[in-house]
Each structure stands twice: as C-alpha cells, then as structure tokens.
Amino acid sequence: MGGGDPDAIVVGSGPNGLAAAVTLALGGVLVLVLEARDEIGGGTRTAELTLPGFRHDVCSAVHPMGVLSPFFRELPLAEHGLRWIRPEASVAHPMPDGPAVILTRSLERTQAELGRDGAAWRRLVLPFLEAPHALLSDILAPLRVPAHPLAMLRFGLRAAFSANRLARLLFREERARALFAGCAGHSILPLSQPLTAALGLIFAVTAHVEDWPVAAGGSQAITRSLAGYLASLGGAIETGCRVERLADLPSARVVLFDTSPDQLARIAGEALPSGYRRRLARYRYGPGAFKLDWALDGPIPWRDPRCREASTVHVGGTLEEIAASERDMYRGRHPERPFLIVCQQSELDASRAPSGRHTGYAYCHVPHASTLDRTDAIEAQVERFAPGFRDGILARHAMGPAWLERHNANYVGGAITGGVADAFQLFTRPVARLDPYATPNPRLFLCSASTPPGGGVHGMCGFHAAEAALGDCF
Numbered sequence: 001m002g003g004g005d006p007d008a009i010v011v012g013s014g015p016n017g018l019a020a021a022v023t024l025a026l027g028g029v030l031v032l033v034l035e036a037r038d039e040i041g042g043g044t045r046t047a048e049l050t051l052p053g054f055r056h057d058v059c060s061a062v063h064p065m066g067v068l069s070p071f072f073r074e075l076p077l078a079e080h081g082l083r084w085i086r087p088e089a090s091v092a093h094p095m096p097d098g099p100a101v102i103l104t105r106s107l108e109r110t111q112a113e114l115g116r117d118g119a120a121w122r123r124l125v126l127p128f129l130e131a132p133h134a135l136l137s138d139i140l141a142p143l144r145v146p147a148h149p150l151a152m153l154r155f156g157l158r159a160a161f162s163a164n165r166l167a168r169l170l171f172r173e174e175r176a177r178a179l180f181a182g183c184a185g186h187s188i189l190p191l192s193q194p195l196t197a198a199l200g201l202i203f204a205v206t207a208h209v210e211d212w213p214v215a216a217g218g219s220q221a222i223t224r225s226l227a228g229y230l231a232s233l234g235g236a237i238e239t240g241c242r243v244e245r246l247a248d249l250p251s252a253r254v255v256l257f258d259t260s261p262d263q264l265a266r267i268a269g270e271a272l273p274s275g276y277r278r279r280l281a282r283y284r285y286g287p288g289a290f291k292l293d294w295a296l297d298g299p300i301p302w303r304d305p306r307c308r309e310a311s312t313v314h315v316g317g318t319l320e321e322i323a324a325s326e327r328d329m330y331r332g333r334h335p336e337r338p339f340l341i342v343c344q345q346s347e348l349d350a351s352r353a354p355s356g357r358h359t360g361y362a363y364c365h366v367p368h369a370s371t372l373d374r375t376d377a378i379e380a381q382v383e384r385f386a387p388g389f390r391d392g393i394l395a396r397h398a399m400g401p402a403w404l405e406r407h408n409a410n411y412v413g414g415a416i417t418g419g420v421a422d423a424f425q426l427f428t429r430p431v432a433r434l435d436p437y438a439t440p441n442p443r444l445f446l447c448s449a450s451t452p453p454g455g456g457v458h459g460m461c462g463f464h465a466a467e468a469a470l471g472d473c474f
C-alpha cells in the first residue's frame with residue numbers, strides 16, 4: 001500500500017470480496033484485501049485433492065452465472081488469464097428409462113429432446129431470450145424497482161410458483177418435468193416451496209443464452225483474474241491473515257466483509273448495536289453439502305454416452321424422485337437416492353487430469369451440519385445411470401459439512417450458497433433493511449453471498465455492496 005493506510009479493507013477474497021475490491025478500486029479507492037487462507041479464491045479454489053496431476057475444483061465448478069454476470073462481463077478478465085471453456089451441452093439429465101435429456105443452447109435441439117413438451121419448453125423460455133442480459137441485471141440485484149419492469153413481471157409470474165407445480169402445469173411428460181426439477185434442485189429447497197420455480201427458470205434460460213462453462217485450468221482462474229485486475233488498479237491482497245477483531249485492522253474509512261453474518265457480528269463486536277447482532281444471529285444457513293471428488297481411469301461410463309457432452313449432469317431421475325430427495329433432506333433425513341449435481345470438467349479441459357484419465361465431481365445436499373458419510377449413496381446413484389462407474393475409481397476425496405466449514409468459515413454447517421434463499425430470506429439477506437449491504441455502523445458493510453442476490457460465482461453481491469459503500473462513504 002506504499003506505506004500508507006488503505007481507504008477500504010475487504011475481509012475475504014472470494015469472488016464477492018474481490019468483486020467489491022475491484023469496484024472500489026475502479027472508483028479510485030485504495031483497497032486492501034485480507035484473506036484468512038494462504039490462497040485467495042474462497043469457493044473457487046482448485047487443488048490436487050486425490051492423486052498428483054488430478055486438479056479438482058474444491059467448490060464451484062460450472063459457471064453460468066460467472067460468464068453471464070453483468071459485472072464480470074464488463075471487466076477485462078481474459079487479459080488476466082480467465083478463459084471460459086464451453087461444453088456442447090449445459091445439462092444432461094439421465095432418465096431411469098430411456099435416453100437422457102440433453103439441454104443445449106439450441107432451442108430446436110432441446111425441443112426435439114422433449115418430444116410432446118418441446119413446444120411448452122419453448123414457450124416458457126423464449127420470452128426471456130429477447131433481452132436476457134437486461135433481465136439478469138434485474139434478477140442479480142437487491143430488491144428495487146426493476147430497470148426492465150415488464151420482463152421482471154413476466155418472470156415473476158412464473159418464478160413465484162413452486163418448481164413442482166410449474167413443471168406439472170406446463171409439462172405432460174416425465175422428461176421435461178425432470179429437466180426442470182434438476183435445474184430447480186440448485187435452490188437447496190423442497191421443490192414444493194413457492195419461488196423454487198425461479199431458479200429452475202433462471203437456469204433453463206441461461207442454458208439457452210450461454211453453454212454453462214468451466215474455467216480453463218480450474219475455477220481458481222476466475223478469482224486469480226480478478227486479483228490480477230485488482231493489482232493493475234493498485235489494490236493489494238494479503239493472504240494468511242485471518243481477521244478476528246475489528247481493532248486489529250489498519251484504520252480505513254470502510255470495511256467490507258466477504259464473510260458469513262455470524263462472523264461479521266463476531267468480528268465487529270461492540271461496533272455494531274446488540275439488536276442488529278441479535279438479528280444477524282437469527283440468520284438461517286440451511287442445509288449443507290456432501291461432496292466427492294474422484295480420480296478416474298476414464299470418462300464416466302454413462303448408459304447414455306451423450307451425457308459426456310454436458311458440463312453438468314443432474315442425477316436423480318424423475319421430478320418425483322428429485323422432489324422426494326430434496327424434501328427429505330430438508331426435513332433432516334438422508335435419502336437413500338440423493339439428488340446429485342455431477343460435473344465433468346476434465347471432459348472439457350485436458351489440463352485437469354493426466355492423459356486419458358478424468359476427474360469426477362459430485363455432491364448432494366444434506367441436513368445442516370450432517371455428519372453422515374454419503375459416499376455409498378452418491379456412488380450408488382451414479383452407478384445407477386453409469387453401470388461400471390465404481391470400477392473406474394482410482395482414488396476419492398470426500399468432504400462433508402465439517403470439512404467445508406474448516407476449509408471456509410463462510411460455509412456454516414456446510415451451507416454452500418451463503419444461507420437459505422427461500423421466500424422469507426431471499427430478499428432480506430442478512431436482515432430486512434432498505435440497504436441490505438449497509439449495517440447500522442456507517443463504516444461496515446457485508447458483501448458476501450449472504451447478501452442479495454445470494455450464492456454463486458457472479459460477484460454481484462460484492463459489486464452492489466461496494467456501490468453502496470462508494471455512495472455512502474466516498
């Protein structure tokens with residue numbers, strides 16, 4: 001920092017922390033980012049978790065929101081090493097009977113996959129494909145008067161449904177219902193809850209705008225490119241620096257926290273009124289995740305080999321099965337057949353595994369702070385749609401909620417997207433306030449995925465929080 005104190009400090013170097021730092025630096029503010037771990041990146045780290053030469057995405061893997069982020073799209077991240085690799089298909093959804101459903105950017109091809117429901121799928125997504133970037137900039141923002149009210153109204157009329165209900169209303173056959181359920185399953189909510197259709201719809205639409213990509217070399221490339229750009233703007237990052245108390249920080253006009261709400265309360269202590277801290281303590285983190293990474297001696301032997309075309313495979317069968325799995329999980333149980341999100345980075349990026357070998361990545365949602373080992377259940381689910389899969393496993397690495405929380409203090413109880421995003425908490429993250437990023441202390445802001453618009457690698461929480469700080473303090 002050239003010896004001087006920074007104007008702004010960002011605690012945490014996840015995609016939101018770095019997005020906040022870049023926004024501040026672009027506003028002419030001298031920024032210092034402090035990161036607890038020895039490596040930057042938060043949920044975008046990449047590591048050899050299994051065997052030498054197998055490079056696994058520790059957390060985030062596939063990035064529809066990264067490539068479409070209204071903020072990232074404006075930044076010269078390619079000049080700082082970010083290269084997106086696009087698959088042939090965004091999603092493959094293996095079905096218990098018959099071929100998998102393949103979701104590609106082409107509406108025509110997807111329509112053909114869905115047979116009698118093809119036209120209904122087209123009617124669902126087409127209105128949003130006219131100006132998708134405008135719609136996304138409204139969706140990936142805090143609650144406010146939308147810039148494109150008609151598109152948002154049209155979106156809201158469908159998004160307000162539960163995924164279960166919307167899929168049953170629109171589609172007559174299992175294939176389209178299952179495809180929609182798989183997209184909505186990312187909500188980590190029972191699919192009978194209102195608003196779960198929103199995520200189903202967002203992911204369905206994004207797949208027709210961009211092929212869901214992976215980052216060349218691993219997800220770490222996303223935050224490394226942000227860090228490179230930040231450095232070019234004069235910002236600095238210190239790693240291995242866990243912030244425990246506000247008093248330990250160099251003096252700065254503002255501090256932005258890329259942390260969980262409970263850490264904000266703990267670190268800020270008396271600098272925040274006790275009533276606000278109590279409200280932060282009531283924040284709901286929700287279910288966790290159990291993740292497996294595999295070193296594989298070849299590609300996953302899907303019964304329908306077209307599944308290899310997709311960066312993401314939704315494994316869970318029919319809408320009914322997926323809904324039952326997510327409902328049971330949300331009620332604190334461990335379903336025998338969990339809904340899985342499987343990613344196939346090495347199919348797209350040869351740098352992830354030694355020649356001829358592959359990495360495998362899958363996780364399921366589990367109850368908050370669950371300690372049950374889900375390895376067998378996950379592998380049995382993959383095996384169900386890819387017979388012989390287990391024979392190809394050279395090594396595996398497992399991580400449950402406790403591992404995730406040790407890896408990153410933001411994953412409270414293993415929650416991977418910054419907290420429950422149901423109808424009550426989606427717009428009131430971390431507490432109900434006109435400006436969700438600001439706190440009662442005018443110097444302190446929250447900028448993590450526990451603020452709107454929530455989880456995912458898009459940097460929009462950080463961008464909006466930094467805009468709030470720039471408006472209030474500079």
Ligand SMILES: Cc1cc2nc3c(=O)[nH]c(=O)nc-3n(C[C@H](O)[C@H](O)[C@H](O)COP(=O)(O)OP(=O)(O)OC[C@H]3O[C@@H](n4cnc5c(N)ncnc54)[C@H](O)[C@@H]3O)c2cc1C
Nearest residue numbers: 012014015016036042043059060061062243416449456457
């Ligand atoms: C298993 C898993 C799979 C996922 N898959 C995807 C996916 O495919 N696509 C997608 O878009 N998203 C995915 N996500 C979600 C995504 O990773 C997160 O939503 C995103 O990383 C949130 O970014 P963030 O900047 O808010 O916080 P984080 O990425 O969590 O970063 C927070 C940073 O702050 C640091 N920190 C915390 N406390 C302190 C402290 N006291 N002092 C200093 N530093 C601190 C942490 O070490 C960390 O580096 C996944 C997450 C997980 C766990």
